[in-house]
Amino acid sequence: MPVLLIIVPLLALLVLNLPWMRLMNRLALWVGLILCLIQFFLVLHSPSFFWEAPPLWLGRLFLFAPSLDYLSLVMFLAIAIVGASALLVCRYSIHDLLEPVKPGACSHKRFLVINLLILALTGMNGVVLANDLFSLYVFLEITAVASYILIVAEKGRDAFEGAFKYLVMSAVATALILAAIALLMLTAGDLSYANIKLAMSASSDSHIVLAAVAMLVVGLFIKGGLIPFHGWLPDAYSAAPAAVSVLLAGIVTKTTGVYTLIRIVLSVIGFSDTLENLLLLIGAASMLVGALAALGQSDFKRMLAYSSISQVGYMVLGLGAGTILGLAGSIFHLFNHAIFKSLLFVNAAAVEQQTGTRDMNRMGGIAEKMPVTGCTSIIAFLSTAGIPPLAGFWSKLIIIVALWQSGHIAYAVLAILASLLTLAYFLSMQRRVFFGKLAAGFENLKEANVWILIPACVLAAITIGVGIGIPWLFETFLLPIRSLL
Amino acid sequence: MKFECILSLAVLAPLLGSLLLPLIGRWSERTRNWLSLILVLTSLCMAAMLIPLVTAGLTVSVQLAGFTLFYADTLAVFMAIVSSLVGAVIVLYSFGYISHYPWRNEYYFMVVLFLGAMMGLIFARNLLILYLFWEITAFACWRLIGFFREKSYVLKADKAFLVTVGGALVMLLGFIIIYNQTGSFDLDQIQKALHGRPIANIAVVLILFGILSKSATVPLHTWLPDAGVAPSPVTALLHAAVLVKIGVYVYARLFLTGMEIEPIWHTVVPAIAAISALVSAGAALIETNLKRLIAYSTISQIGFIFLGLSIGNEIGIAGGLLYILMHGIAKGGLFLCAGIVEQNAKTKDITKMGGLITTMPVTAVAFLLCAFSVMGIPPMGGFFSKYMVITGAVTSGNIVITLTFLVGAFLTIIYLLRAFTLVFLGESKLAPGFRPAEGSPSMVFSVAFLGVLSIISGLFINFPSQLVQTAVHQMLGLI
Numbered sequence: 001m002p003v004l005l006i007i008v009p010l011l012a013l014l015v016l017n018l019p020w021m022r023l024m025n026r027l028a029l030w031v032g033l034i035l036c037l038i039q040f041f042l043v044l045h046s047p048s049f050f051w052e053a054p055p056l057w058l059g060r061l062f063l064f065a066p067s068l069d070y071l072s073l074v075m076f077l078a079i080a081i082v083g084a085s086a087l088l089v090c091r092y093s094i095h096d097l098l099e100p101v102k103p104g105a106c107s108h109k110r111f112l113v114i115n116l117l118i119l120a121l122t123g124m125n126g127v128v129l130a131n132d133l134f135s136l137y138v139f140l141e142i143t144a145v146a147s148y149i150l151i152v153a154e155k156g157r158d159a160f161e162g163a164f165k166y167l168v169m170s171a172v173a174t175a176l177i178l179a180a181i182a183l184l185m186l187t188a189g190d191l192s193y194a195n196i197k198l199a200m201s202a203s204s205d206s207h208i209v210l211a212a213v214a215m216l217v218v219g220l221f222i223k224g225g226l227i228p229f230h231g232w233l234p235d236a237y238s239a240a241p242a243a244v245s246v247l248l249a250g251i252v253t254k255t256t257g258v259y260t261l262i263r264i265v266l267s268v269i270g271f272s273d274t275l276e277n278l279l280l281l282i283g284a285a286s287m288l289v290g291a292l293a294a295l296g297q298s299d300f301k302r303m304l305a306y307s308s309i310s311q312v313g314y315m316v317l318g319l320g321a322g323t324i325l326g327l328a329g330s331i332f333h334l335f336n337h338a339i340f341k342s343l344l345f346v347n348a349a350a351v352e353q354q355t356g357t358r359d360m361n362r363m364g365g366i367a368e369k370m371p372v373t374g375c376t377s378i379i380a381f382l383s384t385a386g387i388p389p390l391a392g393f394w395s396k397l398i399i400i401v402a403l404w405q406s407g408h409i410a411y412a413v414l415a416i417l418a419s420l421l422t423l424a425y426f427l428s429m430q431r432r433v434f435f436g437k438l439a440a441g442f443e444n445l446k447e448a449n450v451w452i453l454i455p456a457c458v459l460a461a462i463t464i465g466v467g468i469g470i471p472w473l474f475e476t477f478l479l480p481i482r483s484l485l
Numbered sequence: 486m487k488f489e490c491i492l493s494l495a496v497l498a499p500l501l502g503s504l505l506l507p508l509i510g511r512w513s514e515r516t517r518n519w520l521s522l523i524l525v526l527t528s529l530c531m532a533a534m535l536i537p538l539v540t541a542g543l544t545v546s547v548q549l550a551g552f553t554l555f556y557a558d559t560l561a562v563f564m565a566i567v568s569s570l571v572g573a574v575i576v577l578y579s580f581g582y583i584s585h586y587p588w589r590n591e592y593y594f595m596v597v598l599f600l601g602a603m604m605g606l607i608f609a610r611n612l613l614i615l616y617l618f619w620e621i622t623a624f625a626c627w628r629l630i631g632f633f634r635e636k637s638y639v640l641k642a643d644k645a646f647l648v649t650v651g652g653a654l655v656m657l658l659g660f661i662i663i664y665n666q667t668g669s670f671d672l673d674q675i676q677k678a679l680h681g682r683p684i685a686n687i688a689v690v691l692i693l694f695g696i697l698s699k700s701a702t703v704p705l706h707t708w709l710p711d712a713g714v715a716p717s718p719v720t721a722l723l724h725a726a727v728l729v730k731i732g733v734y735v736y737a738r739l740f741l742t743g744m745e746i747e748p749i750w751h752t753v754v755p756a757i758a759a760i761s762a763l764v765s766a767g768a769a770l771i772e773t774n775l776k777r778l779i780a781y782s783t784i785s786q787i788g789f790i791f792l793g794l795s796i797g798n799e800i801g802i803a804g805g806l807l808y809i810l811m812h813g814i815a816k817g818g819l820f821l822c823a824g825i826v827e828q829n830a831k832t833k834d835i836t837k838m839g840g841l842i843t844t845m846p847v848t849a850v851a852f853l854l855c856a857f858s859v860m861g862i863p864p865m866g867g868f869f870s871k872y873m874v875i876t877g878a879v880t881s882g883n884i885v886i887t888l889t890f891l892v893g894a895f896l897t898i899i900y901l902l903r904a905f906t907l908v909f910l911g912e913s914k915l916a917p918g919f920r921p922a923e924g925s926p927s928m929v930f931s932v933a934f935l936g937v938l939s940i941i942s943g944l945f946i947n948f949p950s951q952l953v954q955t956a957v958h959q960m961l962g963l964i
Binding site for chain 2: 157210365382385387388389393397400401404405412413416421423424427428431435436437471472
């Protein structure tokens with residue numbers, strides 16, 4: 001019955017688009033929020049009637065049998081949290097038709113954005129549920145197409161450039177993935193993960209299979225924005241409307257890129273020395289280049305985008321360790337990253353909306369006027385930089401220990417040093433934006449309104465809670481990862 | 486059970502209580518100030534209540550979900566008393582000092598959080614918990630150094646944060662090596678797993694790197710003089726009395742009680758300490774900024790503590806521990822005096838002061854008493870500790886290192902007397918007619934208290950030295 005996680009949002013979208021414009025316009029946000037909340041509680045309480053019950057007749061509408069394991073649950077949780085935050089940011093930063101708009105501007109922009117957000121969330125739920133390569137491909141495309149349009153929701157010049165880059169790079173990725181699917185179908189005669197895995201182990205050294213795996217992995221690297229395929233990511237993140245950046249950075253690229261990579265490696269390809277070395281190399285490169293590039297940014301959101309590349313590097317590095325511990329660290333970091341990076345983008349949205357600029361050099365000392373935003377940004381950046389007791393520290397620690405134990409000492413050292421770089425660029429951000437004397441021209445600055453403070457506080461609370469609760473979470477959150485291998 | 490509660494309270498009272506301070510501060514300044522003092526005093530009292538237990542050779546530990554969360558032995562209790570005692574005086578001093586500046590809520594929050602984290606670090610029994618509190622202190626330090634929010638100040642705060650976190654990350658790598666060697670982060674488990682074998686040298690190097698960065702030992706010392714841009718009570722708290730002692734404490738905790746290290750380190754560490762003591766004493770000789778001068782003096786004195794702890798004999802270790810106490814009191818006093826001078830004379834440049842003894846008699850006398858203690862003039866407390874450390878060095882038979890430290894001790898006398906003369910004696914070089922007044926009552930009381938304490942600790946040396954003796958015996962496993 002987990003397939004309801006796809007069907008219900010889709011039905012909700014249909015209903016929302018029935019022709020009662022004014023009413024639906026008001027309802028859209030709440031529908032989205034309720035869907036996210038339901039998903040959140042379904043994961044937390046995991047009632048067995050929902051997750052384990054045999055599929056209804058509804059399920060037969062789909063050609064695939066949804067697969068569900070521990071990893072999927074973590075992803076559903078992250079999708080729900082980030083989705084809800086993005087919706088709230090949307091309420092805050094995109095103006096409604098009830099408020100005065102410029103003539104000719106799209107009068108129900110917020111409605112459209114919320115619809116597309118729900119569509120993207122549906123797509124990601126599908127990616128997580130998919131159990132064969134073709135459904136995976138379809139849902140990846142649903143998510144991607146929704147994202148392209150979301151990026152240009154504000155119709156700025158930069159937005160079109162960012163969306164176009166994303167579109168082109170993503171098209172390349174899609175082509176590669178599709179080609180890989182075709183080749184694998186040729187070998188296995190079927191596209192379900194299990195069958196492909198069987199076929200691959202039967203003909204492991206065949207050139208066709210190798211080519212297919214290479215194309216698949218590269219396609220997913222592009223989707224995840226890893227070095228050297230990261231060119232689209234900073235433009236897309238920074239040009240997108242605030243709510244969309246939260247969604248993109250927090251969860252979209254992580255689901256379509258990293259989660260899919262983990263899933264494919266676990267269920268289809270399996271670990272091998274070559275693959276591990278490739279993952280370690282690409283992961284370390286992303287981690288370092290992303291952090292170094294972030295040091296040089298003066299645009300708030302661009303800096304966060306590069307930081308995102310760097311953190312994805314950590315996840316891939318953890319996966320590359322090829323051990324249970326590395327996998328646990330990688331998944332845990334994915335979850336933590338979804339929380340703290342969303343929080344940082346929420347802060348960025350608040351700052352951009354209140355100050356009217358993203359240029360960090362023009363800001364200064366605004367924590368004095370925006371204390372909540374300032375505090376939550378400190379929590380988020382400390383978590384990203386891996387300062388205990390926040391959540392990010394534990395996932396990084398697990399990744400580093402895993403790397404060390406699997407014999408990749410050099411990579412463990414790099415991962416530790418990259419933490420210092422992370423701290424350096426975030427300190428530079430804090431110094432220019434929040435911590436310091438109030439810059440001229442911001443005397444009348446006000447704290448953002450409650451729509452954005454709620455997600456900021458909730459996300460900060462989750463980061464702290466996960467960090468402090470680690471002895472308990474270790475049993476419930478991390479140990480089940482063993483079942484994945 | 487009772488003692489476990491006491492131990493938990495010593496850590497958790499300031500750690501959790503600090504979270505309330507900004508909220509209370511919105512409602513009443515006075516309540517917040519006194520509450521912060523009470524929180525720090527709670528730690529002091531709780532630690533003092535543990536004395537009878539630990540001197541009897543027993544230990545207390547607090548378990549949570551199967552982890553040993555906190556653990557108290559004589560060393561930890563001794564250290565906790567030193568930090569919370571100096572911390573309490575500094576909080577009292579802050580009542581007067583900080584009342585002119587904005588962001589007071591954040592100030593008290595960070596100071597008390599810092600002291601709470603310090604308590605946690607002292608009583609930690611697990612390397613990860615130690616690391617956790619280590620980083621919290623670094624964070625509080627960052628906010629406090631950048632407290633005045635000038636751009637260059639925040640840069641220096643960032644520098645201090647980056648250096649100490651960089652050191653800590655390297656140290657974490659060392660912890661991970663130990664974890665791989667022994668399969669645990671818990672010090673008891675590690676000790677059992679090692680069976681008296683020394684830990685890998687590479688791990689010692691990495692951990693030492695972290696310790697030296699936190700204790701501001703040459704070559705990782707440059708952040709400490711820069712951190713003088715913080716409010717004076719903060720410099721006293723962080724950079725004289727408490728923060729820099731974290732490094733030496735962790736050295737004692739890990740390498741003297743927890744794990745065996747190879748004998749070569751008993752030469753290498755004193756050598757690093759000797760270089761550090763000499764270089765920074767030289768820097769203090771030519772420095773004209775009062776706070777930077779005292780900061781360099783701290784780096785130099787930390788060298789003496791390291792010498793005592795690392796020289797590898799009983800009297801040296803006892804001297805090193807005693808030094809932590811004496812130096813904490815005296816150097817805290819010096820920084821607080823510097824704070825009064827700087828706030829009222831509106832300058833930190835000692836060449837532009839002079840003759841302040843006429844208008845600030847109490848501060849001047851307190852400064853002199855504390856300076857005597859740091860120099861090691863009998864019967865001040867500092868004399869005994871310095872004497873024991875040097876005796877330890879002589880006993881070990883390493884002549885070069887002993888001589889270096891004697892030169893260092895001599896330089897200490899010169900630069901402190903120079904500072905005293907330039908600031909308090911002679912003709913005033915301030916603007917004509919500008920007569921800086923004495924500080925506020927709470928400030929003057931604080932420095933006078935520390936000055937008097939410097940003498941008392943020397944006159945009644947019996948009490949602290951007995952505690953230290955027990956600590957040393959316990960550390961070396963003699964009881």
